[in-house]
Amino acid sequence: MVTEDVRATADDIADMEIRGAATIARAAADALESQATDSDADSPAAFRAELRAAARHLRDTRPTAVSLPNALRYVLGNTDGETVAALRASVTDAADAFRQQLDRAQDDLGAIGANRLRDGDTVMTHCHSTDALACVKAALDDGKHIEAVVKETRPRKQGHITADQLREWGVPVTLIVDNAGRRYLDAVDHVLVGADSIAADGSVINKIGTSMLAVVARERGVPVMVAAQTLKLHPDTLTGNTVEIEMRDETEVLAAADRHQLGAPDVENPAFDVTPPRYVDAIVTERGQFPPESIVTLMRELYGDGTTEPWAED
Numbered sequence: 001m002v003t004e005d006v007r008a009t010a011d012d013i014a015d016m017e018i019r020g021a022a023t024i025a026r027a028a029a030d031a032l033e034s035q036a037t038d039s040d041a042d043s044p045a046a047f048r049a050e051l052r053a054a055a056r057h058l059r060d061t062r063p064t065a066v067s068l069p070n071a072l073r074y075v076l077g078n079t080d081g082e083t084v085a086a087l088r089a090s091v092t093d094a095a096d097a098f099r100q101q102l103d104r105a106q107d108d109l110g111a112i113g114a115n116r117l118r119d120g121d122t123v124m125t126h127c128h129s130t131d132a133l134a135c136v137k138a139a140l141d142d143g144k145h146i147e148a149v150v151k152e153t154r155p156r157k158q159g160h161i162t163a164d165q166l167r168e169w170g171v172p173v174t175l176i177v178d179n180a181g182r183r184y185l186d187a188v189d190h191v192l193v194g195a196d197s198i199a200a201d202g203s204v205i206n207k208i209g210t211s212m213l214a215v216v217a218r219e220r221g222v223p224v225m226v227a228a229q230t231l232k233l234h235p236d237t238l239t240g241n242t243v244e245i246e247m248r249d250e251t252e253v254l255a256a257a258d259r260h261q262l263g264a265p266d267v268e269n270p271a272f273d274v275t276p277p278r279y280v281d282a283i284v285t286e287r288g289q290f291p292p293e294s295i296v297t298l299m300r301e302l303y304g305d306g307t308t309e310p311w312a313e314d
C-alpha cells in the first residue's frame with residue numbers, strides 16, 4: 001500500500017543520499033504528495049490509512065532531525081476532504097504550501113543571520129547546513145566579503161559539500177581536519193552551524209563534534225551562531241522527552257578491510273551530539289534571533305504544549 005516512490009525516498013533518506021534536515025523535510029512532503037497522487041484507494045478511509053502508512057515508513061528512517069516528523073505533521077494535519085479526490089487535492093496543496101514555507105523561512109533566516117556577519121568576517125563551519133549557508137549567501141548578496149574555515153566533518157565528510165558550495169559563491173575556503181578546529185579558532189570571527197533539532201531548554205542537537213567545537217569556541221571567546229528555521233524546534237521536548245541520537249553503521253568509521261586488520265574493536269558511530277545552551281550565543285530563525293534559553297517561548301507559541309502523532313495506526 002506504500003508506493004515504490006515513497007519506499008525509494010525512505011531508502012535514500014536512510015542511506016543519506018538525501019540528507020540535511022531541511023532537505024529531508026522537503027523530500028518527505030514530496031513523498032506524501034506522490035503517495036496521494038499514485039493512490040488507487042477506493043474510499044476516503046483507505047486513502048487516509050495509506051497516507052498514514054507512508055508517513056510511518058518515512059518517519060522510521062532517521063530519528064534525530066525533527067524536521068522530518070514536523071513535515072509529516074504539517075501535510076497530514078492539512079489533509080482534508082469528504083472524497084478521495086478532495087483528499088488528494090488537499091495533500092498536493094499542503095505539500096505545496098509546505099515547500100513555499102520552507103523556502104521563505106530559509107530566505108528570511110538568511111537575511112537575519114547575515115546581520116550578524118560583518119564585511120571581512122571569517123566563519124568556521126561544521127558539516128553542511130543549508131540554513132547556515134543561507135546566512136553566508138545573504139551576507140554575500142549584501143556585498144560583504146566573507147571567508148570560511150570549513151571542518152571536514154568525519155566520518156561522512158559533509159564539509160566537502162560546504163566547501164564546494166562556498167567556492168561556487170566565490171568565498172575563499174580553507175578546509176581543515178576536525179582535530180584542527182581549536183588551532184584555527186583564533187583566525188575566525190564566528191562559529192556558524194545548523195541544527196537537526198532544538199530542544200525546549202535551548203540545547204542544540206547537531207552533527208557529532210558540534211558540542212566539542214562550541215566548548216572550545218567559548219574558551220577562545222568566539223561566538224557560536226546556530227542557524228535553524230523553526231521547523232527544527234522539537235515540540236516533544238516541551239513535555240520532557242529527550243531527542244534520540246541516531247547511531248549509524250560502524251562501517252562509516254571503520255571499513256571492513258581495516259576492521260579485518262585491527263581485529264574487532266568496539267566501534268560506535270553516533271551521528272549527532274547535544275550542545276548545552278550555555279555554549280550557544282544565538283539561535284537564528286526566520287522569526288528572529290534568540291538567546292537559546294528563550295527559544296521555549298517561540299516553541300510554545302508555534303506548537304502548543306506538545307504534539308500529536310497523526311500517522312498512528314487506527
Ligand SMILES: O=P(O)(O)OC[C@H]1O[C@H](OP(=O)(O)O)[C@H](O)[C@@H]1O
Pocket residue numbers: 019020021022023127128129130131132158193194195196206207271
Ligand atoms: O537543514 P540544514 O540546515 O540543511 O541541515 C541541518 C543539519 O543536517 C545535517 O545532518 P545530516 O548530514 O543529515 O546527518 C547536519 O547536522 C546539519 O547541520
